[in-house]
Structures are given as C-alpha cells and as structure tokens.
Amino acid sequence: MDPELLWSQAERPRLGRPPAHSRAAITAEAVAIADAEGLTAVTMRAIASRIGAGTMSLYSYVPNKETLLELMIDRVSGDHRLPPEPSSDWRADLRQLAHEQRAIMRRHPWLPAALPARQTLGPNTLAVLEYALAVLESAGLDAQARLETFSLLTGFVASHVSYELAQEQATEAAGHTSGELLNAEARYLQAVTASGRYPKLAQTLTPTSKDPTSRAVFDRLLDRMINGLTAGT
Structure with a gap:
C-alpha cells in the first residue's frame, strides 16, 4: 500500500459522465456494515448491494480490502471531538x-x-x-x-x-x-x-x-x- 497514493492524491476526475459513487460513500457504507455485523461482513459485494452498484465497479474507487480498512479507520477517527488547543492541564x-x-x-x-x-x-x-x-x-x-x-x-x-x-x-x-x-x-x-x-x-x-x-x-x-x-x- 502506497500512503501517497492513498492520502495525498485526491480521487482523479473521470472523463465523461460524473462518477456514480465516491470513495467516501463506499467507506461510509463499509463502516455501517461493520458496526452492525462485524468486520467479516464487510465485502465489496455487500457494499455494492447497499449502494446499488456492480461489485467490480467499486474496485475503481477502492482497490482492495486492506485499503478499505485504512479508509474505515481514518473515517471513524474523524469522530473525535477535541478542542482546537490543549489546556494548561x-x-x-x-x-x-x-x-x-x-x-x-x-x-x-x-x-x-x-x-x-x-x-x-x-x-x-x-x-x-x-x-x-x-x-x-x-x-x-x-x-x-x-x-x-x-x-x-x-x-x-x-x-x-x-x-x-x-x-x-x-x-x-x-x-x-x-x-x-x-x-x-x-x-x-x-x-x-x-x-x-x-x-x-x-x-x-x-x-x-x-x-x-x-x-x-x-x-x-x-x-x-x-x-x-x-x-x-
């Protein structure tokens, strides 16, 4: 896994029609499945079924399960509600x-x-x-x-x-x-x-x-x- 490709480069725009889905939406569905059924239930087939897409089409957004897990972890890390700066304690x-x-x-x-x-x-x-x-x-x-x-x-x-x-x-x-x-x-x-x-x-x-x-x-x-x-x- 190349961290630069994963985090430093935005999703490349495609020629022609706008993409039907996004990496963020796929990640959100994966998190929802994992929350309800556990990590083993997270598959491209399950995600595709939830968003109404073909399973193979999702691999153009997320190449493999390992990458998807990285995206899931970072997405829920965004749930932290922390002050902008530390206090004196x-x-x-x-x-x-x-x-x-x-x-x-x-x-x-x-x-x-x-x-x-x-x-x-x-x-x-x-x-x-x-x-x-x-x-x-x-x-x-x-x-x-x-x-x-x-x-x-x-x-x-x-x-x-x-x-x-x-x-x-x-x-x-x-x-x-x-x-x-x-x-x-x-x-x-x-x-x-x-x-x-x-x-x-x-x-x-x-x-x-x-x-x-x-x-x-x-x-x-x-x-x-x-x-x-x-x-x-």
Whole structure:
C-alpha cells in the first residue's frame, strides 16, 4: 500500500459522465456494515448491494480490502471531538482524549481489533496524533516518548474496550444481568478464599466503596496509567 497514493492524491476526475459513487460513500457504507455485523461482513459485494452498484465497479474507487480498512479507520477517527488547543492541564486533556477514544471504539466495536492491522495514518488520525503530541509536550516528555505514550494510551483504551465488549456479550449470552453475574462471582470467590489458601486475594474482596461499573473501572485504570507517565523523567 502506497500512503501517497492513498492520502495525498485526491480521487482523479473521470472523463465523461460524473462518477456514480465516491470513495467516501463506499467507506461510509463499509463502516455501517461493520458496526452492525462485524468486520467479516464487510465485502465489496455487500457494499455494492447497499449502494446499488456492480461489485467490480467499486474496485475503481477502492482497490482492495486492506485499503478499505485504512479508509474505515481514518473515517471513524474523524469522530473525535477535541478542542482546537490543549489546556494548561495535560492530565485532564489526556483523560478527555482517552474518553473520546473509548466512546468511538464502543460505537464502532470492530475498531479495537482493526487497529493492529493499520499500515498508515490518514488525515483524521494525524489530526488526533498532533493534538495528543501537543498535550504531552506539557508533560515534559521528549518527542519520541510523546509518540510512544500516545501509542500506549490508544493500546490501553483498545484493550479495555475489547474486554468490556466481551464481558457484555458473555453476560447477554448467559441471560443474566451484569449485577447478577458479579454477585455470583463474588460468592464463589468468597467461598474459595475462606479456606485461607489465598490470603492476598481475600484482601481484595473486603467491602469497598469503589464503583464497580465499567466506566468507573476504566477511569481508575486510566488515572493510574496517566499518573505513572512521568515517573522517572
């Protein structure tokens, strides 16, 4: 895949009649299919059926599935709603960015699994990266560390969202509420630790006031990660 051909050159105008479709429209349909049915359902045939086109005609806009995935990732990256400039609080800005990422990945459940296959950065992704690098500059990190930290943040969010979604799917498949499953798990672990064989685990089961919801857990883990970013610098 040539990034210059993909991002730096606009779609070439054709002679004669205006094109019936566009790369943007094809990408939008692909995202809609992936949101509803998953990435495996995204095929040129499925997209062509939705927009009323011949399957082979779409290859003049998007040459292959790999290119389409790059376009899809960058399209949903455009969903970020970030301020034009960072504030004076880099930790708060980084939390906001992480929550934007989490919201986008939950709206597009296929995205966490797609990110590791990404080969290039499109304009929407570059805009997010530029903002993140500006935020992290205030943290006192050098240029390379800022880039690595953004990758670390995105990886953390993707991993956590994948876990959240998997847990929700398992709960739904079991036919119980998340509260019921949590209570059942708590009863089981309390019975196991009553033997005295797992004293450290038993300490973690003591009653606390910490919110067990997925959003609250995400916030606590995110704060731990952010607070450790400048350790040792």
